[in-house]
Amino acid sequence: MRDVAVIGVGITTFGELWEKSLRDIWVEAALAALDDAGIDTIDSFYVGCMSGGLFVGQEHLGSVLADYLGACPVPGTRVESACASGSVAFRAGFLEVASGASDFVLVSGVEKMTDVSGDEATYALATAADMEYEGYHxxxxxxxxxxxxxxxxxxxxxxxxxxxxxxxxxxxxxxxxxxxxxxxxxxxxxxxxxxxxxxxxxxxxxxPITDGAAAVVLCPLDKARDLTQKPVVKIxxxxxxxxxxxxxxxxxxxxxxxxxxxxxxxxxxxxxxxxxxxxxxxxxxxxxxxxxxxxxxxxxxxxxxxxxxxxxxxxxxxxxxxxxxxxxxxxxxxxxxxxxxxxxxxxxxxxxxxxxxxxxxxxxxxxxxxxxxxxxxxxxxxxxx
Amino acid sequence: MRDVAVIGVGITTFGELWEKSLRDIWVEAALAALDDAGIDTIDSFYVGCMSGGLFVGQEHLGSVLADYLGACPVPGTRVESACASGSVAFRAGFLEVASGASDFVLVSGVEKMTDVSGDEATYALATAADMEYEGYHxxxxxxxxxxxxxxxxxxxxxxxxxxxxxxxxxxxxxxxxxxxxxxxxxxxxxxxxxxxxxxxxxxxxxxPITDGAAAVVLCPLDKARDLTQKPVVKIxxxxxxxxxxxxxxxxxxxxxxxxxxxxxxxxxxxxxxxxxxxxxxxxxxxxxxxxxxxxxxxxxxxxxxxxxxxxxxxxxxxxxxxxxxxxxxxxxxxxxxxxxxxxxxxxxxxxxxxxxxxxxxxxxxxxxxxxxxxxxxxxxxxxxx
Structure with a gap:
């Protein structure tokens, strides 16, 4: 496995962002991370999102977000592990760069939780528990x-x-x-x-219940030193x-x-x-x-x-x-x-x-x-x- | 990157499986694949599922399924790319084994689509399109x-x-x-x-709209020859x-x-x-x-x-x-x-x-x-x- 570095980070303000959509905030974080990394192309990206389906009625975020970033045909993959979705995305990106399959991978997470009512958000979150033996009771x-x-x-x-x-x-x-x-x-x-x-x-x-997005850019450690003047951060x-x-x-x-x-x-x-x-x-x-x-x-x-x-x-x-x-x-x-x-x-x-x-x-x-x-x-x- | 082989496969009957739950059919396919591979432990697994949230009201499938397979604390990750979720899982497992991070990875896909009405299923499937510009119109x-x-x-x-x-x-x-x-x-x-x-x-x-699950077991190619008497299949x-x-x-x-x-x-x-x-x-x-x-x-x-x-x-x-x-x-x-x-x-x-x-x-x-x-x-x- 190759050593992997983080060379860029980006994040939106967190809060009730009613005037922005899921796509908007994700692109904002992704562009901030790419800008911080000083690169404008990526080999692939991952997005952690718990429930695009229940919170905003949109699955298939890999393609939606590739499109809105203007990055097609770059592959984009959504991963989910409830509230751990973001770090599952980070691990997936880490493994992809470590494997040698890709050099520059954007890892991101997003959730738009305030477009539904509080009851609906509570239901969506409960699907992270055992719905058959906990949630439905x-x-x-x-x-x-x-x-x-x-x-x-x-x-x-x-x-x-x-x-x-x-x-x-x-x-x-x-x-x-x-x-x-x-x-x-x-x-x-x-x-x-x-x-x-x-x-x-x-x-x-x-x-709280929050809208927000965050993103980081990964690359092989041996390339990181040439790309950034900032301290090099290794995973x-x-x-x-x-x-x-x-x-x-x-x-x-x-x-x-x-x-x-x-x-x-x-x-x-x-x-x-x-x-x-x-x-x-x-x-x-x-x-x-x-x-x-x-x-x-x-x-x-x-x-x-x-x-x-x-x-x-x-x-x-x-x-x-x-x-x-x-x-x-x-x-x-x-x-x-x-x-x-x-x-x-x-x-x-x-x-x-x-x-x-x-x-x-x-x-x-x-x-x-x-x-x-x-x-x-x-x-x-x-x-x- | 290491070469990777498929050493086991398993699949359920596809159809309207009203008497079985998502967990049931996933475990059935996973056990069949492990049995075919002749192994009883894995380092991690991936599950492709388009919308556990909208079809059965259950997200966090990595943990749900690890639990029901009796495999905790093995890491399980759900990936999604609408109807391509299964092959995204396959690629993720391939990269994990290729990277050297894991030797034995179970890759699986599951969907339980007939627990909701036809209208609800059609809505859930539509979330794979551009909901803002296609689906909602x-x-x-x-x-x-x-x-x-x-x-x-x-x-x-x-x-x-x-x-x-x-x-x-x-x-x-x-x-x-x-x-x-x-x-x-x-x-x-x-x-x-x-x-x-x-x-x-x-x-x-x-x-059609279908319930079903499928699974395969991956390992490094150089280990595959010792594990199976069957023809060795390389990715x-x-x-x-x-x-x-x-x-x-x-x-x-x-x-x-x-x-x-x-x-x-x-x-x-x-x-x-x-x-x-x-x-x-x-x-x-x-x-x-x-x-x-x-x-x-x-x-x-x-x-x-x-x-x-x-x-x-x-x-x-x-x-x-x-x-x-x-x-x-x-x-x-x-x-x-x-x-x-x-x-x-x-x-x-x-x-x-x-x-x-x-x-x-x-x-x-x-x-x-x-x-x-x-x-x-x-x-x-x-x-x-």
């Missing part, structure tokens, strides 16, 4: 993650305040991100007093794993085994351990998710995700800054785009282009994305070389 | 292909009878396929007198291309440029020309499509697809047998599965396992699959080595 994602939260609280003594602190920390970071949907700080009190969604989760524990590790689709089939609701397995694969490929990672973007679809992920990635011991968050270990100035972008909570969560948006943030930090939220030490970053209630997860490790 | 696929047929008739003098002969020939082949949805012969008169759908196309020019060429999503953007409605481009890539990779191919499975979603594809693949000159079909060039005993399986018309067209089902047929012919429809000469076979009105197409070339 009435449970949606806040309820599934509420059960995970209850299990974690019961097993480890994780507190409501610790979960709230995840959202507070991510909003503090997102306040410095010009692309964020909710770029302002919030307080623990606001989280604890916000509307109940599914006990113990409140609305400010939950990531050092990639891992992908699944877990049971339904929560009821798991032995321990508080443990995200797909995250652990994907991380181990990525660490092994990169020849690294959790201690080698300087910072990470992780899938905080709900506040409790970030706590579970900190543990499954090996950044803290099992049960220590809550206390570590409370102590500031994961803040911008902490030992392992998490979600410097604002995460899904503050930046927004256009489901198919989120995995690619994480890569955009990691690359921006590694290149020293993260503006006010730039980290002092950013040589090695990790991105963790997942689908459903953790039934699929991908982990990627990137580093400046 | 009322046109569906029979109408789009009727325009292609009119253009071809006008430019080349292609006749109604020639189109009917495509269906007649494919049903003659499908009558010998125990997995076919409609395994019986039909006559030209029956096609010409069948119900009108969109002039000049009648119902017997159109592929010699792979091409993927796009064209404009909407028909109105094309210069010539009668020419499928994505098919031509994908074929040229596959021929170049394989070091072959159309004359080197012994037989092919092609995407006869409508009778006119097969005629256009014969021309775009270079099997006949432009405009000669109709006359060649009439002369029997594409029959089982002809110079270039096409759709020995019965094609989409007789075998059935579970859209996400069709591209993989084509590979199953090509491998069966190459191995001499095609029963009554076995060809006398089958050393090199081609599979051509496409999405929408030809906005995406993939071509694969396989040969016995």
């Amino acid at each position: 009435g449970i949606t994602f806040p309820g599934l993650y509420a059960m995970i939260a209850r299990a974690h609280m019961h097993k480890y003594g994780t507190t409501r305040e610790q979960m709230a602190q995840v959202s507070v920390k991510n909003h503090a970071n997102g306040a410095m991100n010009p692309h964020a949907q909710y770029p302002y700080p919030i307080t623990v009190e606001q989280v604890l007093n916000s509307v109940k969604v599914a006990e113990p989760l409140r609305i400010l524990d939950c990531s 050092s590790g990639s891992g992908h794993a699944t877990d049971t689709i339904a929560l009821h089939s798991r032995k321990d609701l508080s443990w995200l085994s797909a995250v652990e397995t994907a991380a181990k694969k990525a660490y092994t490929m990169a020849g690294m351990t959790p201690k080698d990672i300087d910072f990470a973007e992780v899938h905080d679809c709900f506040s409790i998710a970030e706590i579970c992920i900190l543990e499954a990635l090996g950044f803290v011991e099992p049960g220590q995700g809550g206390p570590a968050t409370e102590k500031g270990v994961t803040s911008l100035e902490g030992e392992i800054p998490i979600n410097t972008s604002g995460g899904l909570k503050s930046k927004g969560h256009p489901v198919g785009a989120s995995g690619v948006a994480q890569i955009v943030e990691v690359v921006s930090q590694l290149r020293g282009e993260a503006g006010k939220r730039a980290l002092k030490k950013a040589q090695r970053g990790l991105a963790q994305n997942m689908g459903g209630s953790g039934a699929s997860s991908l982990v990627h490790i990137l580093e400046v070389v | 009322g046109i569906t696929f029979p109408g789009l292909y009727a325009m292609i047929a009119r253009a071809h008739m006008h430019k080349y003098g292609t006749t109604r009878e020639q189109m009917a002969q495509v269906s007649v020939k494919n049903h003659a082949n499908g009558a010998m396929n125990p997995h076919a949805q409609y395994p019986y012969p039909i006559t030209v008169e029956q096609v010409l007198n069948s119900v009108k759908v969109a002039e000049p196309l009648r119902i017997l020019d159109c592929s 010699s060429g792979s091409g993927h291309a796009t064209d404009t999503i909407a028909l109105h953007s094309r210069k010539d409605l009668s020419w499928l440029s994505a098919v031509e481009t994908a074929a040229k890539k596959a021929y170049t990779m394989a070091g072959m020309t159309p004359k080197d191919i012994d037989f092919a499975e092609v995407h006869d979603c409508f009778s006119i499509a097969e005629i256009c594809i014969l021309e775009a693949l270079g099997f006949v000159e432009p405009g000669q697809g109709g006359p060649a079909t009439e002369k029997g060039v594409t029959s089982l005993e002809g110079e270039i047998p096409i759709n020995t399986s019965g094609g989409l018309k007789s075998k059935g067209h579970p859209v996400g599965a069709s591209g993989v089902a084509q590979i199953v047929e090509v491998v069966s012919q190459l191995r001499g396992e095609a029963g009554k429809r076995a060809l006398k000469k089958a050393q090199r076979g081609l599979a051509q699959n496409m999405g929408g009105s030809g906005a995406s197409s993939l071509v694969h070339i396989l040969e016995v080595v």
Whole structure:
């Protein structure tokens, strides 16, 4: 396998983009990434999108987007793994360049979620769960993650305040991100007093419904040095794993085994351990998710995700800054785009282009994305070389 | 890139499988392919599915199916390119094995189309067209292909009878396929007198709505020889291309440029020309499509697809047998599965396992699959080595 680099990144503002279509925002992100990479032709592209069918009534996005980018006959492939669709696209592009089949591959993610009603969006999102045994019986994602939260609280003594602190920390970071949907700080009190969604989760524990797109350009590492004056970012590790689709089939609701397995694969490929990672973007679809992920990635011991968050270990100035972008909570969560948006943030930090939220030490970053209630997860490790 | 072989194939009966779910039929095909390959573990799998969301209200199929196969934490990725989803999955698996990232990859396709009404299925299929400029204005696929047929008739003098002969020939082949949805012969008169759908196309020019799944197992060529006693089938060429999503953007409605481009890539990779191919499975979603594809693949000159079909060039005993399986018309067209089902047929012919429809000469076979009105197409070339 050839070594692969990221040489360009692009992202739209995340939010309720009612005046733009899915095609519009995807092309905006794709052109930004190509411009950043300094190239104008690609060999192929991938687009992660969870449900073009249910959100905008349009499948076949590979061809739709190739056409609207003016890129036909370049092959375009849509990939899907619910909210992990973006990182599945990233892995597919990585493998294509690594194989030698292509040199320049655009990897992208997009979701246009606000063209349907809130009920319709909730139904579309529920199709990421086990519809036959979960969804059709009435449970949606806040309820599934509420059960995970209850299990974690019961097993480890994780507190409501610790979960709230995840959202507070991510909003503090997102306040410095010009692309964020909710770029302002919030307080623990606001989280604890916000509307109940599914006990113990409140609305400010939950990531929002968002329109947005993100894109990155990949090429062989040995070509990257000639193409960019910026720090060269290498993809050092990639891992992908699944877990049971339904929560009821798991032995321990508080443990995200797909995250652990994907991380181990990525660490092994990169020849690294959790201690080698300087910072990470992780899938905080709900506040409790970030706590579970900190543990499954090996950044803290099992049960220590809550206390570590409370102590500031994961803040911008902490030992392992998490979600410097604002995460899904503050930046927004256009489901198919989120995995690619994480890569955009990691690359921006590694290149020293993260503006006010730039980290002092950013040589090695990790991105963790997942689908459903953790039934699929991908982990990627990137580093400046 | 490493050379890659197909070492196992599996397929369900195609038809209206009301007593089985999407999960059931996918697992049935996957287990059949693993059994045929003689292995019980895989490194990853891909599943092509056009619209789990619109047909059965279930996305996130990578995890759903990993779970139901009992394969977690093996990574599973769903890919989509409308009716070309199956061959996009095949190409993704091919690249993963070629890259060296994985040794054993299951490639599959599935669609469960009869759990919704005919109107709902027609809407779901229309999302493969340009919904903003075609679908929402009322046109569906029979109408789009009727325009292609009119253009071809006008430019080349292609006749109604020639189109009917495509269906007649494919049903003659499908009558010998125990997995076919409609395994019986039909006559030209029956096609010409069948119900009108969109002039000049009648119902017997159109592929049906179908439930079904198909799967194949890939591994590095150098491992294949030790694993199977059967003839070793190598993937010699792979091409993927796009064209404009909407028909109105094309210069010539009668020419499928994505098919031509994908074929040229596959021929170049394989070091072959159309004359080197012994037989092919092609995407006869409508009778006119097969005629256009014969021309775009270079099997006949432009405009000669109709006359060649009439002369029997594409029959089982002809110079270039096409759709020995019965094609989409007789075998059935579970859209996400069709591209993989084509590979199953090509491998069966190459191995001499095609029963009554076995060809006398089958050393090199081609599979051509496409999405929408030809906005995406993939071509694969396989040969016995």
